[in-house]
Each structure stands twice: as C-alpha cells, then as structure tokens.
Amino acid sequence: MTLSLPTVLRPFVASVRDLAPIIIVIAFFQLVVLQQPIPNLGSLLFGTAMVVVGLTLFVRGLEMGLFPIGESMAYAFARKGSVFWLLAFAFALGFGTTVAEPALIAVAAEASEVAAVGGMIEDSEEARQSYATGLRYTVALSVGFAIVLGVLRILKGWPIQYLIIAGYSGVVMMTAFAPKEIIGIAYDSGGVTTSTITVPLVTALGVGLASSIKGRNPIVDGFGLIAFASLTPMIFVMGYGMVIG
C-alpha cells in the first residue's frame, strides 16, 4: 500500500517530514518540560496544516517559476555581453528586494527605539521615523552593492575567500570605531536582508551566470552572492551609526 503512494501526495509527505522536527520540539517542551496543556489545540492544528500546504506549493512554484526565470535571464545577459546592464540588473535586484523586506522594516523600527532610548537621536516620532528610513535605505544600498560585487566576482573569477576576508576585516575595524548601541543591530542586519524570495532568485542568477561563462564552475563560482549580501550591511550600518552619532 505505502509503496504505491499517489504522486499528488508525495510533495505533501515531504513537507510533513520537513516540519516534523518543529512539532516534536514544541510538543516535547510543552508536555514534558513545562508540563502544561497546549492552548488552542484546534487553531494550532489548523495553522500546522496551512504551513504544510503552503510549503508544498512554495517549493513547487520555485521549481516552475523562479528558478527557470532567474537562470534564463542570467543566460540572456551572458549572451548579450553587456556588463553595464548585467550590473544594473544586479543592483536593482539587490536594492529592490531589500527595501521592501518585512523583516528589515521590523528590525529598523526596533533599532530606532534603541537609538532613541540610548540618546543617539532625539526621542521624537519624527526623528525615529527618519532614523528607521535611513537605516533601511542604507541596508538596501549595501545589498545592491553586494550583488554587484558578487556578479563582478563571477565575471572576473576572483577567489571568494579574499573578498570575504577583506569584508571581515572591514567589520572588525568598523566595530572598533562604531558607537556601542549600533553594533548588535548592525551584526543582525546582515542576517535579515536575504528573504525567502530573494534567495532562490539570486542563487539561480549566480549559478546560471557561472554555468554560461566559459571557464567558470557553477559550484565553485556560482554561489557566494548571498554571502556578500549578508556581509556588506554590517559595514554599512556601522558606518551609518558613525555618521549619525
């Protein structure tokens, strides 16, 4: 019976398998450690079912839509041979996807509270708003810059580790000079920039470029764009903190 699982159900089974660890962890801590009944069991089960269906559709859509279009655009740019337009596209992709990122908006709002409490900026609605907006544009600019740099690396075939080490040195140096209040937020902002839709698209772009350029290996050269996108925001945000402070 289980051998002839209908094809329609197979992706759902995969999603259930992906989510099982979260459910086990929550159930274990709730029932064994905290020893409390699970509140709203009905809505919990409903929510879990939604997560399963959502994840299944997302992965399916990724393989049908985002991956093919990302790769076909990478091939088209490589054939066109216009470095300017490729870099313009890279910048637009980095900047455009980050400025609207919900996680970043949330972190920027929280960061403006910290700055107001810490006395870095005036404690008024207006000052906070402009600080949060400034932070968002700083991060978006740095991600745009990062994707441009990453695409240039793929074109030129530079080894990734030198660039990353240079980036790390930049982070360490900025840490020494940046105001103390901004450091935690700056370090976190590297992680929040890369959203669920950006990551597949940027990965497809990098891998597509590396496989269409002669002498580049998709596994060695195709990855690394996201690494830049999580490193440059740290440097830029600390810089922003120094300018504001």
Added chain:
Amino acid sequence: METLQLILDTLLSTLRDVLPIAAILFGFQLLVIRRPIPNLKKVLIGFGYVLLGLTLFLIGLEEALFPLGKLMAEQLTDPAFILGEGVSRVLHWDDYWWVYLFAFAMGFSTTVAEPSLIAVAIKAQEVSGGAISVWGLRTAVAIGVAIGIALGTYRIVSGTPLHYYIIAGYIVVIIQTIYAPKMIVALAYDSGGVTTSTVTVPLVTALGLGLASTVPGRSPMLDGFGLIAFASLFPIMSVMGYAQLSQWRARRNGWRDNVGE
C-alpha cells in the same frame, strides 16, 4: 469569515513584497533583454504557487507556531519555572540549561523547515551532480544554527560582549577556509545568509527579547539583539566542517583500500 479576511490581508501584503521583484524581472526582460520569456505560462503559474504557498505558510506560522514559540520562550525564562515556585535566589548562567537546550532544538528544527535553505540545497545538489546532497547540506546548516543560537542565548545570560564571539568566529572561518575543499567554500559562505529568514528570525528574536527582559541586569534593547548574527555565522563553520569530514573519511577509506590491495 475572519479566516478569509486574514488570508486576503496576508495575500495582499505578500503581493506587495513580491511586486517590486516581479517589476524588476519583467522590466529587464522586456526593456533590456527584449525577448519573450520562455514558457511564460508555466512561469506565471509558478509565481502564483509561490505567492499562494508563502501566504498560507505565513498564516500558519502566525496562527500556530509563533504564539506558542513566544509563550514557551517566556515560560522557560521565567524564574518561577527555573527555580520552582516560591524559591528565590540569584540565578547563575548554569540555571538556564533548559533555555540552551530549547534554543538548540528550535534552531535545528526551524532551519530544517526553512524554505530558502531548501531552495539553495536543491540547486547545490543539482550543480554538484549529487556530491552535495540536499539532506547533508540541510543537516549541516541546521546543526550550525542550533549551536549558534544556543551559544547566543548563553551570551545574553552571561552578558559578554557580542563582538568578541563574532571576531573569534571569523578567525575560525578563515582558518577553515584554508583547509576546506575548494568546492564547498562559496556554498558554505552562502549558507550563513540563507538560514535566517521567514521561520527562524521571528522565533529567535522572540527568544532573545524574552531572555534579555527576564535575566537580571540585561536590557532587552541592548542585549536582545545578536542571536541572528550567531545564527548566520555558525552554519559557515558547520558546512565547511561537514565537507572536511567527508573528505577526511573518503581519504581514510582510500588509504585502507590501497593497503588492502
């Protein structure tokens, strides 16, 4: 009715997030590349799936997992739970071991379910011709995030400065880069960034803020941040470590085979 409204609202906000991306893609395709999109219909259906899938996924998280995760983070960091009812004394860092275990387990399980990591792992398996398996990569990254977040919660409890940990982490990453197989390096650097998106960030942030507001002497504003930084640094080490381990085992087996001959 209420559920329907919720689905509609979430769909709209997801659409707003996807719209700039779609505009950039189609704008460049039509104005710069000036070619029709191959399999346009399939791509559009795929976009629809992504949109709908992400919407349902986010609603499910919002409805079910986040409230529970937040509640549990509060309960686990509550001094009444740690010491038992009615006892009161100064808490030490080793009183929080359930918190570290919870942080480890949460880091692992949310990373395994992370949609962007699944996307990168599929791609990596494809281009490496199966040398890097989807499950191998996902497990390696999940272990890295788990260790990172557990250590990050220890940092909040002990109140040590964030940048010492991060700088030490950087040094380890650089040393590993010298010895790790060249194939894995770029992928390992990338896996730091992909782990922290939809699922992990809100749950981990709730844990950090809950911890910083209940541990005496910590300010949620200053000490609550930093867990994401840990979660993006440690997978780099664990993925390179995984590759080094596979290489070492392959070498040892190769050596044995040679001796056997």
